[in-house]
Amino acid sequence: MQSIISVKNLTKQYASGFQALKGIDLDIRRGEIFALLGPNGAGKTTLINIICGIVNPSTGTVLADGHDIVADYRAARSKIGLVPQELSTDAFETVWATVNFSRGIFGKPKDHAHVEKVLRSLSLWDKKDSKIFSLSGGMKRRVMIAKALSHEPQILFLDEPTAGVDVELRRDMWEMVRGLRESGVTIILTTHYIEEAEEMADRIGVIRKGEIILVEDKAALMAKLGKKQLRLHLQRPLAAIPAELASSQLELTDDGNELIYTFDAQSEQTGIGELLKRLGEHGIDFKDLQSSQSSLEEIFVSLVHSKD
Template sequence: MKPHPHYNLCHQIYCEAHLPSIISVRQLTKQYASGFQALKEINLDIRRGEIFALLGPNGAGKTTLINIICGIVNPSTGTVLADGHDIVRDYRAARSKIGLVPQELSTDAFETVWATVNFSRGIFGKPRNHAHIEKVLRSLFLWDKKDAKIFSLSGGMKRRVMIAKALSHEPQILFLDEPTAGVDVELRRDMWEMVRGLRASGVTIILTTHYIEEAEEMADRIGVIRKGEIILVEDKSALMTKLGKKQLHLQLQQTLQAIPDGLISQQLELSADGNELTYTFDAQSEQTGIAELLKKLDEHGIGFKDLQSSQSSLEDIFVNLVRT
């Protein structure tokens, strides 16, 4: 008996949905001796092969969470698995799966680019692989700088070296903690092109960034952390649909003194000069809402000479989330 033609596709979707997460965080807390609780019962799953953006204001706990997963900071309670390995009980195996590009530029200033990247690979017990190191350096446009001392490089080039070090041992998970902070536009573009290439090769990317437009462009899913708590994890497209707002701006043919009684609603606002109506709606009510509005405007004899639409960005959504 042959399987239904949709069976293979459905089976694939089911299997992908039930694959174990490459990072699994359960009931994670971090409290310092001072009494400050940096993380509060964090539960988080990061899918294999995705780009996951972790957003939050300064002091929200982003770096603390990353440092715990990477084994730099010890948790107070809870568990973290990296590709199935407990980050405390099986530290070496877990850490070998992870590459970290920290915010701070920290490397031996008097070493050459080649030496420092090659040394990073050796730290993880990996055998020498000059072909891999060359590939990494070329992908980051560092090959012509391979013999240069670190101290002689620009800030942007030093940032590239930090990424090369993180990739030297061929990790399956890459953390980028504010990787484009303070770098120029060209480097930022090159870096995101490299990130896309890594994701295509199967590497899972977790990034924090203050440039929210980058998360909007790059991420598959968004997580928002506030005051040590994860308040939202959502597919980017679903988040934009669910929380994003759209607006229709209508330039009126004649000035209105006030919105007619039959049109008064929280979704409709009149500009101070009476020359523009703004209708706010979500994706679910887009077609019916606009059609109903235009019908009512016609019934009240209100004409318009121009209309424009706008949509809230991920930054708008983020600001509203962390403000509440």
């Protein structure tokens, strides 16, 4: 699939000597939702700010829809909309004025129909004449998204878009992001709410200490690195697992009422059938069973801490 953002050998070292990014190579596909995950200080915001032309790289190249973000800054930046973590806008302007002003910054002609469409899509139309300072935190964040969309970008960066937003509004934003993707906009999302990435992303990238340690399709990542568990509720408590069945994959709860079988998500399901058969041969009956799979959050935590 064609890349809309191409990052090659990107580094960023500050005057203090701190190296925020170390040889980043990353391609983001046109029309996808890409979630960039990493702990605080990993380099997520630095990477976004370089791609958006806010911070200069030390070495390396970045192309945004084919335009070099340094040599062809204006063309590259016109392709990008950015919703930063911090809410920063003129508190005494109206919603309508501030969104139209953002469009003008990029040299776009007035298009009241487009601005109206953006405001309506974000449930801001009835607030168009309200001053920014009078809005709730969630509504202010919607205004930031409207500003980022005002010049019709092909690429939208959402840096912690739902931080401090209530659950209902977060769900609304997820629907809005899906709608943008369907219209052809490429979405790059950073978030502390990993269920957000699990819900929406097509691909996941993990950054750690200034290095990209993994980029993978979400479904493939969860299949490859996820663990599954089968929990068997026994008919009668078991004092110990028979020696013939003992393995690192099979555990008995302290009260002896449950057996827990842990296996790789990619493993053949025949292992479960074999286990149940062998339990029956040892007279171990169960009255119920439950299966579960590790979440993206658990996979993320294991990746981030795997080299510590």
